[in-house]
Amino acid sequence: MNDRENTLVERVLNGDLAAFEPLVTPYRKPLLGLAYRITRNSEDAKEVAQETFLRAFKYLKSFDLEKDFKSWLYQILVRAARNYRHKQSKYEGLAMSEPAKELAVATSQDPERRHDGAEIRSRLSDCLDTLTPREKEVFLLRDIEEMNIRESARVLGCSAVSVRVHLSAARRKIRARIKERYPELMEGGR
16 A cells, blocks of 8 residues: 555544545546446446445445555445346346446547447447456456456455456457457457
8 A cells, every 4th residue: 555545544534534535536437447347337337436435435444554445445346346236137127227328438539539449348348248247357357457366366355366267268258259259350360
């Protein structure tokens, strides 16, 4: 944990509630992005991210100052997303799910580049649909969020071996999906 975060956590724990905002602000966008990639719905992602920050505030007193704050937040988000997904699955048969909305709009004004970005996100979403929930979590943390194996294992509450196994399976399934549906993306046309 860095000194800045350590100081902010201690300030919050000592009653300076305003210190919570600068503590979590650097993580808002990355956590919202991960929540979106897990839930595939912008409103659900906002709800999961909000729940993450609420839980972080509520349980900050139990945070170990020797640990990494970022990993702790990601761990809360993954658990919040699992809980949310579990609650949503109870109601799936009752209502039609709303189509996934684009969370990030390309900043470019060039319509062709904006279309390319949307196409890439659509293809990635299609590939992620082939994964189990655990494979998806591992893939997103390792290959999208660029966490290392140990950090991913800590966030997911599993062993490094489990992360490697699920990551291998996820990459294999994604390669198979790309080969099946998007062969033009394979190197050398394989």
